[in-house]
Amino acid sequence: MRLGLVAGEQIHALGAEELGAGNLNEFLAAPDWDRLERLVDTGGPWRSLNEVSLTAPVEPQQIVQTGANYRTHVIDLVAASMRKDDSRSETEIREAAARMMDERTATGEPYFFIGLPACVVGDDVPWSSRPTATSTIGSWS
Numbered sequence: 244m245r246l247g248l249v250a251g252e253q254i255h256a257l258g259a260e261e262l263g264a265g266n267l268n269e270f271l272a273a274p275d276w277d278r279l280e281r282l283v284d285t286g287g288p289w290r291s292l293n294e295v296s297l298t299a300p301v302e303p304q305q306i307v308q309t310g311a312n313y314r315t316h317v318i319d320l321v322a323a324s325m326r327k328d329d330s331r332s333e334t335e336i337r338e339a340a341a342r343m344m345d346e347r348t349a350t351g352e353p354y355f356f357i358g359l360p361a362c363v364v365g366d367d368v369p370w371s372s373r374p375t376a377t378s379t380i381g382s383w384s
Contacts, residue, residue, distance in 0.1 A: 246300060248279055253289040255282060267300055298365030306358035314344045317354055 246267055247254040255261075263278050264270035321340035322333055329336065347354055 247295075248282055249292070250283045250289075252292050254292055254295055255287060255289050257282075296365070299363045301363060303360050303363055306360060306362055307355060308358040308362075309353035309355050313354065313356075314341070314348075317344055317356075 246257045246262065248257050248261075259265050261278075261282055262270050263275050264273075318337050318340040321343075322337050325331075325333065325336050331339070344354065346352075
């Protein structure tokens with residue numbers, strides 16, 4: 244895996260010297276975006292994006308996610324995990340979960356959940372949010 248800087252339709256390989264850090268995590272701990280912006284204006288070996296296969300720039304062990312757009316999914320998860328000894332009906336549980344998500348949205352409190360490392364992909368992995376989608380998503384490394 245190689246780390247690179249994408250500008251327009253081109254990519255420039257990034258080593259520790261250009262990045263100003265030993266690796267991507269070190270860079271992200273104290274990012275110098277101006278340094279990378281200056282690289283865009285310099286010469287050097289740039290390659291067309293058509294010549295490379297974009298992959299995810301990180302290989303995480305654990306993903307913490309959040310999102311208000313997961314409202315329906317969270318309601319489904321809460322209903323699916325209802326306890327056998329819960330006296331509420333599934334409808335009542337769904338309504339309680341919906342109220343919880345609406346309150347979080349109103350107060351700005353995010354809903355956190357653990358995601359799988361496989362959710363971080365590059366354009367080398369087909370991705371779709373709908374069964375009919377044919378697009379891919381990713382970044383280069």
